[in-house]
Amino acid sequence: MTKASSDRVATPTRRGALAGLATGAGAALLASAPTASALVPAGARGAGASIPSSPTAAASPTPGAMQLFTDPALNFAALLALGGAGFGSSEVGEVLTAVNAINAAGADQQTFTAEFRRWGDRLTATATRHPQTRRFRSLRAAQYYDQALFFVLGSDTPGDEEELYLAGRRSWDEFARLCTPAAITDRVRYEGETSLPVWFFRPDASGRARPTVILTNGSDGQNVDMWTYGVSAALARGWNALVYDGPGQGQLLFVDQVVFTPRWERVVSLLVDWLERRSDVDEGRIALTGLSMGGDLAPRAAAFERRIAALAAMPGTLSPWLGFPPELRSIVTPDKAETNRIWNEEVVPELSQEEAGAIKKRVEPFSIPAMLAARQGRIFTDFWTPAQRIMALDITRVVGRIKCPTLVLDYDDEQFYPGQPRAFYELLRAPKDYELLTAATGAQLHCSPMAPQQHCEVVFDWLEDTLGRGRRP
Template sequence: MRVHFSGRAFDYQTLRALAYTTFGGAEPGEVLATVERIDDGDTEAWYDEWRRTAARVERTAEEAREAGHDRTARFAFLRAHTYYRTAEFFLPTDDPRRRPTYERSRATFRSGTALLDVPPERVAIPYEGTTLPGYVFASGGTGPRPTVVCLGGFDSLCEELYFLCGVPEALARGYDVVLFEGPGQGAPLREEGLTARPDWEHVVGPVLDALEGREHVDESRMALVGVSFGGYYAPRAAAFDDRIAACVAFDHMHDLWRASAVETPRLARALLYAPDRLVNALAAVGGRFSVEARWLLSNSRWVFGVDSAAELQRTLREYSLTPVTHRIDCPTLVLAGEDDHFVPLELAEEFVEDLTAPATLRVFTAEEGAGEHCQVGNLRLATGVVYDWLDETLST
């Protein structure tokens, strides 16, 4: 699905921002007016123009709040969050503008959600000598309620999951929702240098520990929704923790190395046996000619805490669900897009075939406007599928 740019990297990120219109995190006119001012591949203009839009919308929010127009302020703050997050996206990992832009995205999200009828509770989850940041959104009512724990992936912030996971829809259906960030994500990566790890059962476990004993949490109905690379993290945790009653891979991420090699499988296999010097040289050449390749390598080195492309390709092979799929014993929903350029559809099909627990595969199509990665062209459809499935699964 092409939105504006001919280059895939800029165009997909534009669609990603545009998608959050569904749950109040963007407006089409603001998104399209912003990208009109950007030349394809110009990462400096990308930062400048998205930040310009974010700052303008944030001013609108502040003026509305001062005037007592809380609903107007709420939605403007939430849109500003999306635009600041998008501005930060292509900045080099060591760029001095990255941290303050990230902090503005987080601050505007918090300002917006503070104006909800029921503001979220900010939590700090104990984790290996430090804490992981998160939010608990309560649906209200009395008695124990099902809880959905949403986790992101390779580049998402937990604040973004409010829109991507359709938190307003979950709350309307009576679910409490937890959003959090772990190593390799958001604040833990930016503020503490915590890099990714493959054994995410040791990350999700403390989150579930923190939920146990909380008022209104039905401990028999705790579900995971893992978005993008979270489609690896969530099933990985489900393979080792029997407290998880249902798991959603939104989208699937069965095998990270094989997903990364989808466009050039023969070359990728050959490079596994090539000298590090050659692998690094080829990656450097690719980065000079492709915004997407340059961003993927830079962000991967940061997220995984590796120093080179050669080390990265070895690290990616640690992120495969194949050795643990048989351990997953909870019902699992696997979402996939037929046009997903990050993860091939055949990996979703293979994952579902390997599962011994009850498994459902939902493939979204271009005709539905949902064929892209994480169905960002039609979040209303995708989140409807997710929460309908959870309604049925957790009611039994």
């Protein structure tokens, strides 16, 4: 980019766009900056496109009791936590008590992180000899640690990120161990010394071959989200469910330091291999779902892995890169040095603390240097490299290769991928269905945070209609 072309985008405009930047798979826009109010929301737990949202959108998609925080990012995260109560992954009273404490302390990323961390610590420290109580306390603790983890890079203790992840992981592992039957855990060799942790849930230990769903998370969701958005529903219908961490997720990101790959079929094919070695898996009925940015990853895998019998994209996503504001995308050119000069000299100095926290979180799954800098309270200096990795996730040209039946979800007031699910659906050449979850039933917003039970009903009704029922336990 020449100096003249870079000058066409004024720094204040970039700053205004950054105020609307979202941060990933389970939280919303960090839009508390004054300039954010006029922006169309973009990005978040996966990132979306800067396209006008549904014409049915109300002035506020979270009116009344749905408005727990005035900051949309904190509000969206809290709604996700609250929505999990229907599956036991939170408690309404616990979440609302935490919300009240955060608001009383002055709601921001610091107080949000600290309060939800306290709730995770409180539940794990409470001794009980009753396995069922310990099981669900562990699940709720995993949820609350996840909430704290999401905003820790914008808090006063960003260096606690790995520690918070591991606390949530221990709680999740304890929950999985206490399930009946216990989840089967393993590590599937991926590349070199890297392996994918997997958790295989079964309705019972009979060994009967059952339909199985592989649940794919988004850009920064944790395993507890997969319980809420699939495992519980699968078990109730007599299906097996496989949860995993892929590159850029969970264990592989926070501990092994492996970033996202655009070749997600390499990940899913290994999981299918693992499943096919099990006698309790009906290998002709293996389904794949993708939540949030997983709605980009899972379709990419299904386009090349022919053993997938059905696919659900939740929502269908073509290009995570479009979730970044156009003013920020415009600074990226083939010239790495010029791109990074603009980033460091024109963009970074104008970032507020909230904006910096947002972009640190959004970029860390694509850049280990960015993640390590963020943990030290600094912002990364190389924007060009992670931008290339994010752009490489564009699946527009491969959607037409998908052969299996596909369900595409969309949401009223979709603030992270507006317009992309319908465009995704139009590109499909396979048998396909499109489902819009609406504000009329409280299922609006990205991934229906207030209505995960409705969300699962739609997805698993469709899976049963497509692949048949599992035998109930």
